[in-house]
Amino acid sequence: xxxxxxxxxxxxxGETQRPFPQPVHKQIxxxxxxxxxxxxMEIFARGMPAPLAKALQVKAGSPALTVVRRYCGASEExxxxxxxxxxxxxxxxxxxxxxxxxxxx
Numbered sequence: 882x883x884x885x886x887x888x889x890x891x892x893x894x895g896e897t898q899r900p901f902p903q904p905v906h907k908q909i910x911x912x913x914x915x916x917x918x919x920x921x922m923e924i925f926a927r928g929m930p931a932p933l934a935k936a937l938q939v940k941a942g943s944p945a946l947t948v949v950r951r952y953c954g955a956s957e958e959x960x961x962x963x964x965x966x967x968x969x970x971x972x973x974x975x976x977x978x979x980x981x982x983x984x985x986x
Contacts (some may be wrong), residue, residue: 909961915954923949929968937968944969 909917924946931941939945945966952961 909952913954913960915960917952918955919953919957921951921953923951924974927966930966933966939968946972948972 906917906920909915927945927947928942929937929939929945933945934941934943945968947964947966950961950963951959952963953959
């Protein structure tokens with residue numbers, strides 16, 4: 882089964898069930914036996930693909946947010962790519978940034 886369709890079956894009725902009890906980097910280390918170094922995340926808007934729309938109970942072509950994650954090992958070889966697509970209003974991303982003071986030279 883397509884990963885996006887599997888993920889769609891987890892999401893129902895406006896509530897998200899957390900299928901994985903540990904952080905992603907620990908899951909990847911356990912699955913692949915290597916540390917992720919580096920990881921890249923790409924986020925973009927698009928129309929909801931028809932196969933996912935049905936599983937997520939939304940209209941095909943309706944607004945969606947897609948997240949592509951690329952995981953590389955210590956030698957920077959790509960070993961895993963995930964693609965998840967979220968219907969409008971079902972995804973939130975929060976990032977906290979702090980300014981670090983550097984000593985003057």
